[in-house]
Amino acid sequence: MISLAGRDILHSWGKFVFTGIGLGLLIGVTFTMAGVYRGMVDDGKVLLDNSGADMWVVQQKTLGPYAESSNINDDVYRMILTIPGVERAANATYLTMQVRKGDTDVRAMVVGVATGDIRTPGWPPFLAAGRQITRGHYEAVADAATGFALGDTIAIRRNRYTVVGLTRRAVSSSGDPMVFIPLKDAQEAQFIKDNDSIVRQRRRTAENSDFNRPGVPGLLDAVIASQNSNPYVNAVLVRIRPGYDPERIAADIARWKRLTVYTRPQMEEILVGKLIATSAKQIGMFLAILAIVSAAIVAFIIYTLTMDKIREIAVLKLIGTRNRTIASMILQQAVVLGLIGFVVGKITATFAAPLFPKFVLLLSEDTMIGLVAIIVICALASVVAIRMALKVDPAEAIGG
Amino acid sequence: MKLPLLRRRTLILLAVAIPIAALFGYVVLRSGPLAPVAVMTAHVESRSISPALFGIGTVEARFSYKIGPTIAGRISKILVDVGEKVRAGQVLAEMDPVDLNERIAALDAAIRRAEASIKAAEAQVDDAMARKDYAQTQAKRYEQLWKTRSVSEVAIETKRQDSQVAFATLAAAHSNLVAAQQDLQRNQADRDGLIKQRENLVLCAPVDGVIAARNAEPGTTMVAGQAVIDMIDPNNLWINARFDQIAAMGLRKGLSAQIMLRSRGRTSIPGRVFRVEVLADSVTEENLAKVGFGVLPDPLPPIGELAEATIVLPELPATPAIPNAAVQNVGGKVGVWKVGGGKVEFVPVHTGASDLDGTVQIVKGLQVGDEIVVYSASRLAGTSRIRVTGDPAELLK
Numbered sequence: 052m053i054s055l056a057g058r059d060i061l062h063s064w065g066k067f068v069f070t071g072i073g074l075g076l077l078i079g080v081t082f083t084m085a086g087v088y089r090g091m092v093d094d095g096k097v098l099l100d101n102s103g104a105d106m107w108v109v110q111q112k113t114l115g116p117y118a119e120s121s122n123i124n125d126d127v128y129r130m131i132l133t134i135p136g137v138e139r140a141a142n143a144t145y146l147t148m149q150v151r152k153g154d155t156d157v158r159a160m161v162v163g164v165a166t167g168d169i170r171t172p173g174w175p176p177f178l179a180a181g182r183q184i185t186r187g188h189y190e191a192v193a194d195a196a197t198g199f200a201l202g203d204t205i206a207i208r209r210n211r212y213t214v215v216g217l218t219r220r221a222v223s224s225s226g227d228p229m230v231f232i233p234l235k236d237a238q239e240a241q242f243i244k245d246n247d248s249i250v251r252q253r254r255r256t257a258e259n260s261d262f263n264r265p266g267v268p269g270l271l272d273a274v275i276a277s278q279n280s281n282p283y284v285n286a287v288l289v290r291i292r293p294g295y296d297p298e299r300i301a302a303d304i305a306r307w308k309r310l311t312v313y314t315r316p317q318m319e320e321i322l323v324g325k326l327i328a329t330s331a332k333q334i335g336m337f338l339a340i341l342a343i344v345s346a347a348i349v350a351f352i353i354y355t356l357t358m359d360k361i362r363e364i365a366v367l368k369l370i371g372t373r374n375r376t377i378a379s380m381i382l383q384q385a386v387v388l389g390l391i392g393f394v395v396g397k398i399t400a401t402f403a404a405p406l407f408p409k410f411v412l413l414l415s416e417d418t419m420i421g422l423v424a425i426i427v428i429c430a431l432a433s434v435v436a437i438r439m440a441l442k443v444d445p446a447e448a449i450g451g
Numbered sequence: 452m453k454l455p456l457l458r459r460r461t462l463i464l465l466a467v468a469i470p471i472a473a474l475f476g477y478v479v480l481r482s483g484p485l486a487p488v489a490v491m492t493a494h495v496e497s498r499s500i501s502p503a504l505f506g507i508g509t510v511e512a513r514f515s516y517k518i519g520p521t522i523a524g525r526i527s528k529i530l531v532d533v534g535e536k537v538r539a540g541q542v543l544a545e546m547d548p549v550d551l552n553e554r555i556a557a558l559d560a561a562i563r564r565a566e567a568s569i570k571a572a573e574a575q576v577d578d579a580m581a582r583k584d585y586a587q588t589q590a591k592r593y594e595q596l597w598k599t600r601s602v603s604e605v606a607i608e609t610k611r612q613d614s615q616v617a618f619a620t621l622a623a624a625h626s627n628l629v630a631a632q633q634d635l636q637r638n639q640a641d642r643d644g645l646i647k648q649r650e651n652l653v654l655c656a657p658v659d660g661v662i663a664a665r666n667a668e669p670g671t672t673m674v675a676g677q678a679v680i681d682m683i684d685p686n687n688l689w690i691n692a693r694f695d696q697i698a699a700m701g702l703r704k705g706l707s708a709q710i711m712l713r714s715r716g717r718t719s720i721p722g723r724v725f726r727v728e729v730l731a732d733s734v735t736e737e738n739l740a741k742v743g744f745g746v747l748p749d750p751l752p753p754i755g756e757l758a759e760a761t762i763v764l765p766e767l768p769a770t771p772a773i774p775n776a777a778v779q780n781v782g783g784k785v786g787v788w789k790v791g792g793g794k795v796e797f798v799p800v801h802t803g804a805s806d807l808d809g810t811v812q813i814v815k816g817l818q819v820g821d822e823i824v825v826y827s828a829s830r831l832a833g834t835s836r837i838r839v840t841g842d843p844a845e846l847l848k
Contacts (some may be wrong), residue, residue: 064464100830103780126734138783166697168802169780178776179826179846182809185775186505187695188759195847215809216776217847219828235695235735268677282734293783394475401478405848 056383059360070352071388075395077348081341082400082421086411088334093412095224095322099315102143104172104288105297107313108304115311116145116286117224117318118326123310125238128287130308136295141165142284143173144237147227150197151206157197159230160223161207163237163284172288175231181216187233192216194228205230208240224322226409234284242281252278342424349392349425350432353385357436364440365448378437382430389429393422487836489845491826492790493777497819499769503807504702504762506740508692510712510752512685513741515663517678518654520546525672526679533665537656543680546652546673551645558642565635572628579624583617590614660684663754685751688744689725692760693737701764702727708742713757721745724762767804771813777825778802778811787817788824788831795824795837 060067098117107116108123108131115121128140144163149156164173166187174183175192181201184190191212193199196219203214212232221229232240244252253275257263262274289304289312291297301312313321323331357364364377397418404411480486527547531537593610596602664681673679690710694702704727709719728739742760752758777787778800786799800816817823824831828846831837840846 061460061464064460068467166695168785169775169778170783170785174780177779177827177830179828180843181776183775183778185805185807185809187698188505188507219847220830265672266674268674290783391471394471398471398474398478 054383056380056387059363059380060384060387067356067384067388068391070356071391072395074345074349074352074388074392076399077341077345078392078396078421078425079399079403081338081345082396082413082417083403083407083411084334084338084341085417085421086400086404086413087407087409088331088338089412089414089417090407090410091226091327091331091334092323094222094226094410095327096319097220097222098224098322099318101176101221101229102173102288103176103290105291105315106289106301107318108140108287108289108308109285109311109313111309111311113311114321114325116143118321121285122283123285123287125282125284127284127308127310131287131289131304134300134303136292136300137289138292139170139172139290141167141172141288142234142286143288144234144241144285145223146237146241146285147223147225148207150230152198152203158227159193159197160227161237161240162229162231163234163241164231165234172290175216175218175221175229177218178216179219181214183216184231184233185215188236189213190215190233192218192231194221194230195219196222196228197230199230207232207236208243209246210236210239212236220410222410224326238281238284241285242283243279249279346428346432349385349389349428350435353381353388353429353432354436354439356384356388357381357440361440361443362448365443365445368443368445369448374441377440381437381440382433385429385433385436386426389425393425396421487838488831489828489840490788490790490795490824490831490837491841491843491846492822492839493774493825495771495773495813495817495819495821495823497769498772498810499766500772500804500806500810500812501766502701502764502804504694504699504764505807506692506694506699506737506760506762508690508742508758508760510688510754510756510758511691512663512683512754513687513689514658514660514684516657516660516682516684518543518657518680518682519676519678520654520673521651521675523672523674524549524652526667526669529665529667529669529679531662531665531680533662535662537660537662537682539656539658541656542653543656543662543682544654546654548649548652551649551652555642555645555649558638558645561638562635562642565631565638568631569628569635572624572631575624576621576628579617579621583614583621586610586614586617654679656682658682658684683754686747688747688751688754690722690742690744690758690760692740692742692758693732693735694740694762696731696736696738699738702738702740702762706762706764708763709761710742710744711759711761712748712752713759714752715748719761720748722760761807767812770803771817771819772810773813773817773823774825775805775809775811777823779831788827789817790822790824790837790839793837795831795833795835797833 108127109115110121110123113119113121125142128142131137131140142163142165144161146161148159148161150159150161162173164184165171167174169183178192179195181192184192189210189212191205191214193205193214193216195217199205199214199217201214201217205212205214207230218229218231221231223229243249256274256278257271263271289300291300297314301314304310304312367377400413404413525547526544528545529543530545531541531543537543590610590613593602593607597604597607660682662680663683665679666677666681667673667679702724704724706724708722708724710722711717711719722742722744725741725743728741731738742762773787778785779787781797784797784799785802786797788795789798798816801814803812803814805811824837826843826846827837828848
C-alpha cells in the first residue's frame with residue numbers, strides 16, 4: 052500500500068518544507084526563550100558552584116552577600132574555623148562595578164579571594180588560559196566574557212591589576228562576568244574611599260577640636276589612621292568536613308557567633324527564589340505566550356494545508372477511501388510538519404544561543420519536552436482539520 | 452519522461468533533507484551533554500623551581516629624628532625648610548626664651564652685687580684686723596704699765612676687753628666675707644643654669660641629614676616632646692615590607708630581593724632582606740621584613756611611597772612540576788585531570804612548593820610524562836568527553 056501522506060507531501064513538497072522551516076524558526080525562538088530562562092537559573096547555580104562553599108556566613112539579618120550588602124569583620128573567619136566540622140573558612144568580597152577597559156568599561160563582579168591555594172573557597176575552579184593568582188596583590192583572573200586577554204591591565208579604583216589567568220562561566224547571579232583579585236586589594240577597592248574624599252575627611256577631622264587638641268600631639272594622626280582602616284569583608288565562605296551536618300553547624304554559628312548563616316539550599320532559594328524571581332517570571336510569561344502562539348500557528352497551518360486540498364479529499368471519498376485512511380494522512384502530515392519544525396528549531400536555537408550577551412542554556416530535557424509538546428500540539432491541531440476533511444461532501448469533487 | 456522528473460524531485464528533496472539532518476546530528480553531538488569539552492593538555496615535566504615571596508610595603512627611613520623642645524614653649528624661629536640638607540650641630544629652630552634673658556640679667560646684677568659685697572666684707576676684715584692690732588698693742592702697753600703700777604686696774608681691764616672685742620669683730624668680718632663669696636658662687640651657678648636652659652631652647656641637628664617635615668611655624672606653642680622638625684638620614688632608606696603569612700615560608704635575612712616602586716613602573720631595583728621582624732602583624736596576618744636597597748635610586752624615593760618586594764628563594768631540586776592551572780579541587784580533594792585513552796580521570800595529588808610564575812611541584816600522585824588537562828572550556832567531570840586542542844582561542848570561544 053502506498054503512503055497517502057508521503058505521496059501528498061512529495062506532490063507539493065516545496066510548500067510543505069518551507070512551511071516546516073517557518074514553523075521551525077518559531078519553535079527555535081521558543082527554545083531560545085526557554086534557554087534564556089534556564090541560563091538565568093544556571094547563572095545563580097554556577098555562582099554558588101564556583102564559590103566552592105557549603106555555607107555562607109554573613110552580617111546578622113541580611114540576605115548577603117549576593118542579594119543584599121553584608122559587612123562583617125575580616126577576623127570573623129578565625130572564630131568560625133574553631134567550630135568542629137569546619138574544614139575551611141575564607142573571607143570573600145563581592146562588588147559589582149564597571150571595570151575600565153581601555154576607553155570603555157565592562158560590567159563585572161569583582162571578587163576578592165583570600166590568598167592560599169585551590170582549596171580556598173572562592174577561588175576560580177578551573178582556568179581556560181594563564182595561571183591562578185600567585186602574588187598577594189595586583190594580579191587578576193578574569194572571565195573570558197569580560198573581553199580581557201592575558202597580560203592586559205585592569206584598573207579598579209586606584210590600583211592596576213595584571214590579568215594572569217582567564218576563566219569561563221564565572222558569573223554573578225545577574226550574569227555579569229567575574230574578575231578575581233586578591234582579597235586585600237578588593238577590600239581596598241570596596242571600602243576605601245577615593246583620594247579626594249580621604250583628603251576632605253582628613254581636613255574635616257583636623258578642624259574638629261575634639262580630635263585636634265593642642266596638648267595631645269599624635270591624637271589627630273591616630274584618629275585619621277583609624278578612619279582609613281578597612282577591616283571588613285562581605286562574607287565568609289565555609290566548607291564543611293565530610294560527615295558533618297551543615298544545618299547543625301550553621302545553627303551553631305548563628306546561635307553562638309551572632310551571625311546569619313546560609314546553607315547551600317537556602318542560598319539557592321535566595322538566588323533563584325528572590326534575586327531572579329521577577330525576571331524569571333517575566334521570561335516564563337513570555338515563554339508561555341510564545342508556546343500558545345506557536346500552537347495556534349501550527350493549528351492554522353495544518354488547517355489551511357488541509358483546506359487547500361479539500362477537493363482532492365472529496366475525490367478520495369468519492370472513490371471510496373475509508374475515513375481512517377484520510378484521517379491518518381492528515382495526522383501524519385501534521386506530525387511530519389512538527390518534526391521538521393522541531394529539527395529546524397533545535398538547529399536555530401543551538402546556533403543562536405552563543406550570540407546572546409547572557410548565557411543561554413539549552414537543556415536536553417527541555418528539548419525532549421519540546422518534542423513531545425510539538426507532536427501533541429500538531430496532533431491536536433490536526434483534529435480540527437480532520438473533522439473538516441471528514442465532513443466534506445464527496446459531491447464537491449465533481450460539483451462547482 | 453516520468454522517471455527523470457521523479458528522480459530530479461527526489462534529488463532536490465535529498466539536497467534539502469540531508470544538510471538539515473547533518474546539521475541536526477552536529478547540533479545534537481556538539482552541544483548539550485554529549486558534546487566533548489575542548490581542553491589543552493600538558494605533560495608533567497621534571498624541573499627545578501625557584502619559589503619566590505611577594506610582599507608590599509612602604510619606603511621608610513631607617514633612622515628618623517623628631518626634634519622638639521624638652522619643655523613647653525613657643526617657637527620663635529625656624530631656620531630650615533623641608534628638603535634642606537643639614538649638618539650635625541646646625542641650628543634648626545629656636546624656642547622663645549620668654550623671661551630667660553631677663554632672669555640672666557638679674558643674676559648678672561646679683562653677681563656684681565655679690566662681688567661688691569665681697570669687697571665690702573674684705574674691707575671690714577681689714578678694718579677689724581687694724582682695730583684688733585691696735586687693741587692688742589694697747590693691751591700690751593697697759594700690761595707693762597700695770598707692772599710699774601702707773602695705770603689703774605680698771606684701765607688695764609678695759610684694754611683687755613677692747614682687745615677681745617677686736618678679735619671677735621675680726622672673726623665676724625671673716626664670716627661675712629665667706630658668706631659674700633658663697634653668695635657670688637650661688638648666683639654664678641644660677642646664671643650657668645639659666646644659660647644652659649637657654650641653650651636647650653636652640654634645636655640643633657643631631658646628625659647629617661635632610662629635613663623631612665616642618666610640623667609647626669614660629670609662634671606655635673609646643674608641648675614638651677612634640678616634634679617641631681622631622682629629620683631623616685637619607686642614606687639609610689629601606690622598605691618596610693609585609694608578606695602574607697600564608698605565603699611567607701622561607702623568608703629570612705640576607706635573601707636577595709627585587710624592589711619595584713609604584714612611581715617607577717616596571718623597573719626593578721635590586722635589594723636585600725635586611726631584617727625579618729620578630730613581631731608579626733596579627734591583625735593583618737602578615738609577617739614583616741625590612742628590605743634594603745642595594746644601590747639607592749636617584750632621585751631618592753619619597754618616604755611612604757608604596758613599593759613591591761619580590762624575594763627570590765634558593766632554587767629547589769628538580770621534581771615533577773605542573774602549571775597551577777591544572778590543579779583543581781573536586782569534592783574537597785586536590786588533584787588533576789589525567790588524560791588516558793581519550794578519557795579523563797581525576798587523580799588526587801600532593802602539591803609542594805610553587806613559584807610566582809604558577810608552577811607547582813608535585814610530591815605525590817603523578818609521574819614525569821603523564822598527560823594532564825591544564826585548561827578546559829568548561830568544568831570537567833569524570834564522565835566528560837574531551838577534545839584535545841592546541842589552539843588557546845578555541846577554549847575561549
